[in-house]
Amino acid sequence: MQNSIRTPYDRVVMAVPVTIPYVRYSIESAQWWMGRALKALVDGAGITPRDIDGFCVSSFTAGLDSGIGLTQHFGLCVRWVDTIPLGGASAIAALRRAARAVQAGDARIVACVAGDTNHVDSFRYTLENFSRFNQDAVYPYGAGGANASFALIARNYMGTFGAKREDFGKIAVAQRSNALRNPHALMKTPLTIEQYMLARPIADPIHLFDCVMPCAGAEAFLVMSEDVAASLKLPAVKILATIERHNAFGDDPVQVRGGWAMDVDELYAMAGVKPDDLDFVQTYDDYPVISMMQFEDLGFCKKGEGPDFVRQHDLTIDGSFPHNTSGGQLSVGQAGAGGAYLGVVEAMRQVLGQAGPTQVKHARIGLASGFGMINYDRGLASGAAILAGAGA
Amino acid sequence: MIEPIAKPRRKNPLLRTRLPTSPPRARSRASHGFTRAAAEGRFMLQRCGACETFCYPARDACPACLSADLVFTDAPRRGTLLSETTLHIPADVHFRERAPWRVGLVAMECGPKLVTHLHANCEKGKPVVMSFQLDKSGQAVAFAHPERETSNMADDRQWREMTADPKFRRALVTNGRSIVGQEVVAALKAAGASIVFVGVAEPWKPFRGEETLRGLEGVQIVPLDIGDEKSVADLAADIGGKVDILVNTTEHVRSGGLLDRQGTSVVRDEIDQTYLGFVHLAQAFGPAMRMRGSDGVNSAAAWVNILSVYALANWPMFGAYSASQAAALSLSHSLRAELRPGGVKVVNVFTGPLDIEWFQTVPPPKVAPRAVANAIVSALKRGLEDVFVGDVAEDIRQRLAANPKAVERELGA
Numbered sequence: 001m002q003n004s005i006r007t008p009y010d011r012v013v014m015a016v017p018v019t020i021p022y023v024r025y026s027i028e029s030a031q032w033w034m035g036r037a038l039k040a041l042v043d044g045a046g047i048t049p050r051d052i053d054g055f056c057v058s059s060f061t062a063g064l065d066s067g068i069g070l071t072q073h074f075g076l077c078v079r080w081v082d083t084i085p086l087g088g089a090s091a092i093a094a095l096r097r098a099a100r101a102v103q104a105g106d107a108r109i110v111a112c113v114a115g116d117t118n119h120v121d122s123f124r125y126t127l128e129n130f131s132r133f134n135q136d137a138v139y140p141y142g143a144g145g146a147n148a149s150f151a152l153i154a155r156n157y158m159g160t161f162g163a164k165r166e167d168f169g170k171i172a173v174a175q176r177s178n179a180l181r182n183p184h185a186l187m188k189t190p191l192t193i194e195q196y197m198l199a200r201p202i203a204d205p206i207h208l209f210d211c212v213m214p215c216a217g218a219e220a221f222l223v224m225s226e227d228v229a230a231s232l233k234l235p236a237v238k239i240l241a242t243i244e245r246h247n248a249f250g251d252d253p254v255q256v257r258g259g260w261a262m263d264v265d266e267l268y269a270m271a272g273v274k275p276d277d278l279d280f281v282q283t284y285d286d287y288p289v290i291s292m293m294q295f296e297d298l299g300f301c302k303k304g305e306g307p308d309f310v311r312q313h314d315l316t317i318d319g320s321f322p323h324n325t326s327g328g329q330l331s332v333g334q335a336g337a338g339g340a341y342l343g344v345v346e347a348m349r350q351v352l353g354q355a356g357p358t359q360v361k362h363a364r365i366g367l368a369s370g371f372g373m374i375n376y377d378r379g380l381a382s383g384a385a386i387l388a389g390a391g392a
Numbered sequence: 393m394i395e396p397i398a399k400p401r402r403k404n405p406l407l408r409t410r411l412p413t414s415p416p417r418a419r420s421r422a423s424h425g426f427t428r429a430a431a432e433g434r435f436m437l438q439r440c441g442a443c444e445t446f447c448y449p450a451r452d453a454c455p456a457c458l459s460a461d462l463v464f465t466d467a468p469r470r471g472t473l474l475s476e477t478t479l480h481i482p483a484d485v486h487f488r489e490r491a492p493w494r495v496g497l498v499a500m501e502c503g504p505k506l507v508t509h510l511h512a513n514c515e516k517g518k519p520v521v522m523s524f525q526l527d528k529s530g531q532a533v534a535f536a537h538p539e540r541e542t543s544n545m546a547d548d549r550q551w552r553e554m555t556a557d558p559k560f561r562r563a564l565v566t567n568g569r570s571i572v573g574q575e576v577v578a579a580l581k582a583a584g585a586s587i588v589f590v591g592v593a594e595p596w597k598p599f600r601g602e603e604t605l606r607g608l609e610g611v612q613i614v615p616l617d618i619g620d621e622k623s624v625a626d627l628a629a630d631i632g633g634k635v636d637i638l639v640n641t642t643e644h645v646r647s648g649g650l651l652d653r654q655g656t657s658v659v660r661d662e663i664d665q666t667y668l669g670f671v672h673l674a675q676a677f678g679p680a681m682r683m684r685g686s687d688g689v690n691s692a693a694a695w696v697n698i699l700s701v702y703a704l705a706n707w708p709m710f711g712a713y714s715a716s717q718a719a720a721l722s723l724s725h726s727l728r729a730e731l732r733p734g735g736v737k738v739v740n741v742f743t744g745p746l747d748i749e750w751f752q753t754v755p756p757p758k759v760a761p762r763a764v765a766n767a768i769v770s771a772l773k774r775g776l777e778d779v780f781v782g783d784v785a786e787d788i789r790q791r792l793a794a795n796p797k798a799v800e801r802e803l804g805a
Contacts, residue, residue, distance in 0.1 A: 155516075203478065
């Protein structure tokens with residue numbers, strides 16, 4: 001195992017995992033959803049908005065507002081602000097940046113928030129205005145909304161490594177079974193592998209249950225020093241290691257790996273743990289094929305062994321490899337940039353022992369990852385963090 | 393294997409006409425390099441002037457060396473289809489009503505990867521040949537073709553969305569008295585047009601080629617004097633709902649510029665025929681064509697103008713004529729924008745002097761009327777927008793790109 005030369009996140013912690021329960025469609029604005037999350041943060045921490053001096057925000061649907069406009073909207077007077085437009089990698093990036101700001105003393109308590117609304121036309125608007133490459137070279141092909149992009153990636157992955165639809169199905173079905181224990185999950189009915197296989201095709205080989213459901217919701221957490229958390233009597237989550245990488249492996253003709261593969265050794269070296277030491281994993285699951293790729297790229301098996309790894313493991317909460325214990329985006333819903341936070345916030349609950357019905361027994365240490373921004377033909381942003389509870 | 397498309401049956405008058413929808417239209421400014429390539433039927437990619445890397449999508453800096461010297465250049469068309477998918481439930485209305493729709497990812501031999509529409513005969517892992525096409529929004533999209541000719545290739549459903557193929561379509565050729573008009577009629581029939589209406593002003597006056605024209609199966613001679621607003625409106629009231637391709641073959645050529653002409657009557661005639669005639673046609677036929685852009689196999693598809701290349705640069709020997717052509721060219725750009733919501737293409741065919749009576753004194757090379765007709769049909773089949781026919785037109789095009797001032801001085805010498 002290599003050694004990390006990076007400064008550890010000593011004495012910096014995360015606290016107060018917040019989820020504002022999702023709804024399929026909302027007539028409220030993104031600002032409304034973020035406002036609810038901020039309120040839940042201050043209530044949960046027993047502080048006032050004036051105690052927040054750092055603010056980090058991610059949203060696709062906040063219109064013209066970035067973090068700075070939102071400070072006035074929410075009455076926050078901060079000395080550190082960040083707006084992170086990294087889609088599914090936003091939460092990992094937020095946590096990394098906020099932790100360093102706290103560590104350096106630039107901020108004392110940072111509120112990290114992601115919230116999105118979902119009006120009946122929000123999703124289309126997001127598709128139409130996603131990025132320049134997307135607008136120039138993907139959306140005109142009827143291929144907006146990532147389904148087609150992931151279909152091209154999934155078909156190539158299946159052909160190259162022998163993954164079958166049943167393997168992707170096993171991931172989706174396990175997550176649904178986890179979601180049935182999560183009262184906040186939008187999907188409330190069981191899913192069988194037969195139903196998965198018979199679902200209507202969306203963009204071959206992507207079928208209905210490979211896709212997430214866009215919805216409205218918000219997720220949030222606080223980042224602060226260990227001392228501040230102790231003085232507020234808040235259960236604290238330790239940050240053992242993080243990685244972040246963008247536009248990796250650009251020469252791969254079709255995406256078969258994400259940026260994690262470039263930095264995974266560093267991730268475990270910094271944390272001082274091995275993949276086997278983890279009690280659970282929350283991958284970014286906009287499609288099961290991406291979760292399978294992460295099993296490889298995050299070191300649980302070798303490249304190409306993802307399908308076999310899935311076949312050999314039980315991915316449910318009580319299984320041999322507890323994965324996306326909340327149900328993940330596939331079964332909870334994708335609340336825009338909130339989707340990036342879903343796994344991180346659930347990981348916080350797990351290591352704090354606050355996950356309730358989805359709690360993995362004796363969970364002390366776990367991994368959450370992010371992936372985002374299908375700018376053209378591949379996801380550009382990736383990140384991961386290893387988090388631990390007090391006992392670890 | 394593609395099934396040949398069937399000849400459309402008579403339209404059920406009780407059924408609603410499906411309104412055209414447009415595929416996504418927004419593009420970056422740099423991306424219009426592809427629009428230009430598609431309009432002319434070229435395959436161009438950006439290439440870095442510093443390190444020679446080809447790149448895609450359109451950029452403003454080279455991803456290999458950050459040079460800003462990115463130039464759209466003709467590029468090798470071959471690539472390999474890496475992956476493909478069939479969209480069953482696209483998010484966009486235009487594609488949703490056309491689903492299932494196939495798209496793929498092609499690795500070009502020259503480097504870049506292109507997300508692309510697919511011809512039905514393209515297979516994963518096999519070589520493909522790429523083109524840029526103007527889709528129903530009028531913007532450029534990549535299109536992958538199989539490496540070799542396949543049977544009924546042009547009948548591919550996705551390909552036909554990119555073109556204005558005359559097969560099974562109904563055309564109006566506005567001037568059957570001219571040789572160009574007669575050649576266009578013959579070429580459209582040969583390309584499979586189901587009916588060709590041919591406008592003839594004052595049809596009781598006999599004209600050369602009349603007998604042949606009347607003898608062609610599927611050709612109907614109709615009264616049309618495009619300088620006369622009422623004549624045009626009357627014809628549109630009769631056949632306006634079944635004109636899928638309109639070819640404006642108006643020909644009003646007179647020599648001379650300004651100083652050697654007495655008064656304005658000749659100029660007025662030029663404007664009446666070339667400019668106002670265009671206006672009459674557009675106002676009478678344009679709205680119905682725009683409405684019928686998605687009307688099945690024989691949807692309205694294209695409006696063709698035959699323009700002198702001297703619309704682009706005045707040739708004082710035919711100075712006033714050149715100006716009337718420039719006016720028509722400018723108007724064509726308005727028409728193009730106005731027809732775009734219907735997905736109807738405006739094709740401008742630029743020619744040098746034609747080999748006809750009115751250019752009797754002009755030395756060769758001159759363009760044979762048949763060459764113009766063939767270029768029109770080829771442009772319709774390939775879905776082009778700007779076509780230059782013959783050596784003079786190509787010569788002017790290249791010289792204008794190099795130095796427009798030199799063209800002005802030399803044409804006026």
